[in-house]
Amino acid sequence: MEKAIGLGVVGLGRAFTLMLPTFLQDERVRLVAAADPRSNAREMFSRDFNAPAYEALEDLCGNPDVEAVYIASPHQFHAEHVRVVAAAGKAMLIEKPLAISLADCTRIVELAAQTKVPVIVGHSHSFDGPVLHAAAMLNSGIFGAVRMLNALNYTDFLYRPRRPEELDTRQGGGVVFSQAAHQIDIVRLLLGGLIDKVRACTGSWDSSRPTEGAYMALLTTHDGAFASATYSGYAHFDSDELMGDVSEMGYRKDSTAYGAARSRILHMDAAREAQLKIAGNYGGKDYRFKASPATPYHQHFGPVIISAERADIKLTPEGLVIYSDAERKFVSTPKRPVPRAEVVDELWDAVRLGLDPLHCARWARATTEVCIAILESAQTGKDVALQFQVAPSRPVPNPDERELRDEYDH
Ligand SMILES: NC(=O)c1ccc[n+]([C@@H]2O[C@H](COP(=O)([O-])OP(=O)(O)OC[C@H]3O[C@@H](n4cnc5c(N)ncnc54)[C@H](O)[C@@H]3O)[C@@H](O)[C@H]2O)c1
Known part of the structure; x- marks a missing residue:
């Protein structure tokens, strides 16, 4: 197997704790740094992973061991954090929702397209x-x-x-x-x-x-x-x-x-x-x-x-x-030994194999557009027509094929 992806985390909250079993068990990723305003979270991370934890995301992005950043900060910060990570040329795994306005979602889609950094939006169910x-x-x-x-x-x-x-x-x-x-x-x-x-x-x-x-x-x-x-x-x-x-x-x-x-x-x-x-x-x-x-x-x-x-x-x-x-x-449905391994599949495929992720920024903007339309329709009592919808960028792989590929890879 190729080298594990060096993962930095911004936001050491509940989403991070839910992904932690995945990051600890999946050999394709390795936690190498974190950023969070809470000092006790930073101290725990440094102790647990023998790795630096910063107050500022910019410092995390300056760490050469960080190949990809898991953006698990509260949603209202996603767009700004994507801007900082994209400027550093790192890949991203962004927690859902992509952002809380369509304008921010579009900024993220455009940044992903301009910088060509891999962007995966998840975990989602x-x-x-x-x-x-x-x-x-x-x-x-x-x-x-x-x-x-x-x-x-x-x-x-x-x-x-x-x-x-x-x-x-x-x-x-x-x-x-x-x-x-x-x-x-x-x-x-x-x-x-x-x-x-x-x-x-x-x-x-x-x-x-x-x-x-x-x-x-x-x-x-x-x-x-x-x-x-x-x-x-x-x-x-x-x-x-x-x-x-x-x-x-x-x-x-x-x-x-x-x-x-x-x-x-x-x-x-x-x-x-x-x-x-x-x-x-x-x-x-x-x-x-x-x-x-x-x-x-x-x-x-x-x-x-x-x-x-x-x-x-x-x-x-x-x-x-x-x-x-x-x-x-x-x-x-074949069950993988690592929980949420499917999220790392997309990260690995994008970062190591250069494949287009299914849960890309455009895909996530389309999902956020529906969420925002739910709020709008509830207010106006009317149908809301959508404009940013996209089909999956590639066929969804059958889980049996993935199992075979896993066996072959290791
Ligand atoms: N996929 C899932 O199962 C799942 C579950 C929970 C949350 N989430 C998503 O994860 C994101 C975070 O939610 P949460 O429940 O973990 O929140 P949380 O409040 O539990 O944790 C947020 C963390 O981010 C840190 N933080 C706050 N402001 C920050 C900033 N400006 N820069 C860097 N870090 C900052 C906080 O100190 C905290 O450690 C949300 O977008 C949420 O939708 C996803």
């Missing part, structure tokens, strides 16, 4: 094995064209400890920027990418958390396909129940924890809640690294059912159930 598997099968044409799709997710998102701006839509808060970024990415990948119009409603039902906690969107394509995307983060019903009690991260869920998110932050003011989030983050006093034991399950983002001309397909945490004319059959 459209990297999940069963989503890629379904997309590859649909691409093969065996089930005919996709006609309809239903995606649904009920979580406790709004009641997890938050920074104040995460509850302010103008600063990128709420479930549309944070969670539709996953769900719409999945829907677009399975529908072929090209959404024509969006009609949506959003719900802001808790005045103490004054941002969108729920949405329902109807998406249509030029060729007549349609999809509904529904999300609630209000910590009541939990749709993991419909996924065999497997959590978003692919673990068996503890059903006795009902109500825990809401009660944890009950009667807390905004400052104490932000402190609680920081305390549980990397470098914080309550942070404990959880070595993730291998699980038989894929990560997921709630139930998804696709209706194609000749079959319905249901995504599960283990694979796909295919309901065709003559039979109902389960097809297992």
Whole structure:
């Protein structure tokens, strides 16, 4: 195997901790530096990885060991951080959403095109094995064209400890920027990418958390396909129940924890809640690294059912159930030993093999455009027509082929 990619991280928060099991286990990447304004996070990083941690992103970018930068800072900083990293000529893995305005998304798309640095936008749950598997099968044409799709997710998102701006839509808060970024990415990948119009409603039902906690969107394509995307983060019903009690991260869920998110932050003011989030983050006093034991399950983002001309397909945490004319059959999706290895696949393919990423900046701008259209349609009560939609830049590889390639590579 070629040399591991030297990865620098900007933003040592929750997103970083969720990617850490991947970075620790995947031999294709090596953590070589970090940048974060929090000194305790920097100290922990330097101790854990025997590597420098800087206050300023510019210093991180000046480190010659850094080949690619994982931008995991809060969304409102993504556009500025991309500018700094692109100027240094480094590749980027940018957390979703790409940015919180279309103007910023376009600036990122243009920078990527001008500098030709590889840009991958993720993690998002459209990297999940069963989503890629379904997309590859649909691409093969065996089930005919996709006609309809239903995606649904009920979580406790709004009641997890938050920074104040995460509850302010103008600063990128709420479930549309944070969670539709996953769900719409999945829907677009399975529908072929090209959404024509969006009609949506959003719900802001808790005045103490004054941002969108729920949405329902109807998406249509030029060729007549349609999809509904529904999300609630209000910590009541939990749709993991419909996924065999497997959590978003692919673990068996503890059903006795009902109500825990809401009660944890009950009667807390905004400052104490932000402190609680920081305390549980990397470098914080309550942070404990959880070595993730291998699980038989894929990560997921709630139930998804696709209706194609000749079959319905249901995504599960283990694979796909295919309901065709003559039979109902389960097809297992090969599970990689490293969680979220699919994200490193795209980074590796772009940085080492020079391939175009599927989750490129244009792709992510198109997903963000749908998210922003959900907010606009909810306000105006009208359909919103889209202009930045793109199809996947290359066919989605079948996970079986990837397994074979992995075996061959090592
Ligand atoms: N893909 C996923 O599963 C996932 C999960 C969580 C968050 N995210 C995304 O990751 C990003 C960060 O969210 P989070 O929940 O980790 O936030 P967070 O508050 O947990 O962490 C943010 C980190 O960035 C640091 N930071 C703040 N301002 C900064 C700046 N100007 N420059 C550099 N670092 C700065 C903070 O000190 C903190 O360590 C968001 O865009 C979010 O949507 C993705």
